[in-house]
Every structure is written in C-alpha cells, then in structure tokens.
Amino acid sequence: MALIVFSNEIDKLIATFNLALGGASMGMDVVLFFTFWGLELLKKDKTGDSYQKPNPSLEKMMAHPKFPSIDQMVKMCKEMGVKFIACTQSMEFMGLTKDDLLPVVDSIAGVATFLADAENAKINLLI
Amino acid sequence: MGTKQTTAVKADVVLDAFGLICPMPIAKTCQAIKGMEVGQVLEVIADDQGIVEDMPSWCHTTGNEFLGIAEDHGEYHAFVRKRVIDSKECRRPPCNHPSQ
Numbered sequence: 001m002a003l004i005v006f007s008n009e010i011d012k013l014i015a016t017f018n019l020a021l022g023g024a025s026m027g028m029d030v031v032l033f034f035t036f037w038g039l040e041l042l043k044k045d046k047t048g049d050s051y052q053k054p055n056p057s058l059e060k061m062m063a064h065p066k067f068p069s070i071d072q073m074v075k076m077c078k079e080m081g082v083k084f085i086a087c088t089q090s091m092e093f094m095g096l097t098k099d100d101l102l103p104v105v106d107s108i109a110g111v112a113t114f115l116a117d118a119e120n121a122k123i124n125l126l127i
Numbered sequence: 128m129g130t131k132q133t134t135a136v137k138a139d140v141v142l143d144a145f146g147l148i149c150p151m152p153i154a155k156t157c158q159a160i161k162g163m164e165v166g167q168v169l170e171v172i173a174d175d176q177g178i179v180e181d182m183p184s185w186c187h188t189t190g191n192e193f194l195g196i197a198e199d200h201g202e203y204h205a206f207v208r209k210r211v212i213d214s215k216e217c218r219r220p221p222c223n224h225p226s227q
Binding site for chain 2: 027076
C-alpha cells in the first residue's frame with residue numbers, strides 16, 4: 001500500500017495512520033510519501049500549530065485517552081515497519097533539509113521512488 | 128458472518144484491547160501473535176464493535192485461523208489460532224531504497 005500524505009489536517013492524518021497501521025497489521029508493505037503540507041508532521045520543530053485543527057467538537061473528542069495521538073500512531077507505524085519517505089521537491093519549496101526532519105524518516109526521495117513503490121502496490125491513495 | 132459463538136476454546140495468551148478503538152485492536156493483535164507459537168490460541172478482549180468483522184478479515188488476510196467471537200454486554204472475546212510459521216504479519220518491508 002502506498003499513501004501520499006499531502007495534508008496536515010489532523011482528521012486526514014488520523015485516516016492516513018489508521019490505514020497505515022491497519023495495512024501493516026495485515027502484513028502489507030506500507031509506504032508513506034510525505035509531500036507539501038504532510039511534511040509538517042516530520043519537522044523537528046513542529047508545534048501545535050503545525051497541524052490544521054478539526055472543528056472544536058471533534059478536537060474535544062480526540063483528546064479522550066481512548067483515541068491514540070498522531071505521535072503515538074507514528075511510533076507504532078515505525079515499530080511495524082511502515083516506511084516514511086520525504087519528498088525532495090516539497091522540501092525545496094519549504095526550505096527544509098534532512099537535518100530539519102525527525103529520525104522517523106527512512107529516506108528522502110522524489111517521484112520515481114514513489115512511483116516505483118506505487119506501481120507495485122495494490123492500494124494507492126492521496127490523502 | 129464471523130460471529131459464531133465460542134466459549135469452549137482455551138486461550139494461551141490473552142490480549143486486553145478493551146477501550147481501544149480501530150485500528151488498535153487489530154494492530155495489537157498483530158503484535159501479540161508475533162510472539163506466540165504456531166498452534167497457540169490468542170484471546171482478544173475488546174469493546175470496539177468493529178472487531179466482529181475485522182478479526183475474521185485479519186485472519187483471512189494473514190493466514191491465521193479465526194475460531195470465533197463471543198459477546199457479552201458490549202464486551203467481545205475473539206479467538207484466533209496462530210497458523211502461520213514464518214509470520215507474514217508485521218513483517219518489515221523488503222523493498223529498500225538507495226540510501227541517501
């Protein structure tokens with residue numbers, strides 16, 4: 001499964017990591033390709049403002065302990081072998097270097113790398 | 128569909144996923160079964176009703192055996208027998224990109 005993580009909206013990120021964790025749990029190879037706003041998630045200096053918040057009622061609900069945080073889901077994805085790729089072009093746009101990104105990033109690559117994975121994946125989504 | 132009742136199965140390992148929402152019960156199942164021997168039975172306790180359909184689907188995809196699920200006042204007990212020796216579940220991706 002190959003997912004393009006385009007957005008930094010929290011609800012979309014939850015959907016992304018739900019799929020990634022589910023896929024990894026089902027024995028699939030899962031690749032997440034972070035591009036544009038999705039890169040916000042990978043920045044070392046990210047703050048609460050790095051994410052676009054959902055509406056207040058959803059935000060309140062998500063604060064309940066039974067809902068895993070994005071950070072918890074990222075950690076679990078890494079434990080289960082989900083591969084994180086940061087898009088070089090978007091990094092250029094945003095003035096980011098590899099040193100600006102968290103160590104969860106497995107590699108920094110471009111469209112050919114993603115397409116090579118996507119061509120072999122049965123599930124491809126842009127979120 | 129996947130809701131055959133079972134209480135006669137004896138579990139070797141019990142996983143408490145009560146209070147966890149999707150995809151956590153399945154993700155924890157995957158992690159728990161990884162440390163078990165083939166033939167052993169895992170019991171997963173959960174209150175997320177998605178487990179009724181998700182556990183048989185997970186078993187079907189990973190090659191493990193779904194033994195059944197029992198429900199009591201919103202508490203589900205799902206039973207899975209580990210069937211896969213070289214576990215396909217939770218594997219690391221084999222594809223390697225050139226290192227940067």
